[in-house]
Amino acid sequence: MDRKTYLDKIITEFENWWVNDQHSSNMDFYKNTITFSYLTSLSDNDFMNFFYTFVSEGGRVQSGGDRKKNQFRATVLNDIENFRQYVVKPFQEKFSLKDWFLQVDKYTGFGVGIATIFLNRVDYEKYPIMNNKTLKALKKLGYKISSSKNWTNYELVKKYQDNLITDFPILKNYYKADALNHFLVDVYLGQELILDYLQIETFENGLEQNEIEQKIEADSENLDKQDLYDKILDCQNDNSEKVLIKGKIYKRYNYLMVQIKKYRDYKCQFCPTRIKKANGNYYIEACHIKAKSEGGQDSLDNILILCPNCHKLFDYGYREREKHTKDKYSVFLNGKKYETGLK
């Protein structure tokens, strides 16, 4: 199954979930309240209460608003008129999204997440939502978002959501497109579907790693452990995406994984399994401890070399009590403890 076909499947499952979930019934929840006339007609007190509820409920999109509501009340309480002018700006003709966005920091408790939910509630055909969930989900789908600047990321999120809506018109608008992000990150079925989707990439990477392995096998026979270790550090500090190996271009990531597999002697770090292939090489898999979509690095201290069984157990099993340092990693998978060194 290729990626496009698989994405079709994800969207179909999402649609089944969507029709029965609160997300769909909440799509127009603020239709009559987040409007210019309503927000300007409220007394200061009612206005404050309206936004206090909006923040504490996360605009009926995100959780965690409960922690921010008091902070929010404190920042806005002395400045109600300015805040009111700020939130009605998106309804006015000369509205500059960028200027508005860059002022979000002024109101502590009304951060980028809730502010973009508000914009989305103003017009879900125009403004996407951007919170941690959005970024996580889009990264899982393979989109690159790495800026430390919120505005840059927001422009990227808009572009990627546009791509998705164009490819899958059933997503309709930025509100529904964001519900897909929620589905992929917070709903078990979605989490499992995206894991399967990522397997396609893992499989493609595995093929390339085999090819690299065969190419470099002969060269590195006399490297000792320390040489290999130094080589890995050099490779993981290299910023280039690609490497050239004997006339062919490969992903640097795959080259690095081959080195790490070799460094770990092609042995599973959780159990004694070592799978010898007919050609005398060994089969083994590489996986990230902290996923890339959560900021995990391609580095020796974030990569586990695992046999296929342990790899699937790690990906699909119930994971708890993780301890991860530069040198060591331990975890309980389906109730059983696994640990390994990472040096």
Ligand SMILES: [Zn+2]
């Ligand atoms: Zn194993």
